Amino acid sequence: MKTLAASQLSILAVFLCLSLSAAPVSWVFASEPDSNRQQELQYLLKQDCGSCHGLLLKGGLGPPLRAQDLKDKTPAYLKQIISKGIPGSAMPPWENLLSDSDIDYLVQLLSTQSSPSTQ
Secondary structure, rough: OOOOOHHHHHHHHHHHHHHHHOOHHHHHHHOOOOHOOOOHHHHHHHHHHHHHHOOOOOOOOOOOOOHHOOOOOOHHHHHHHHHHOOOOOOOOOOOOOOOHHHHHHHHHHHHOOOOOOOO
């Protein structure tokens, strides 16, 4: 059995990254919280995220988080930022407070709406 050369592995890795970055959010992150949890997460987005990013997510202490502001960010990148935070900044990691499906749902919200719904 032949092994792949380093250049072939690099090409495969680049192809995989490009494929995932172009995939729709619903394909990359399939699970969705139930409707009650979705409402809680919408509230969290508006109130907790909004405390730094502005209640309409147009920016504040943190950058704007509307879909048009994040159009060049991949879902995987957004998930990483929400999960791990940004060391040395005011952006905390949320991975200990939110499940993967919660974070996936927040990424979906950020990628598709211009501002959080009012509660």
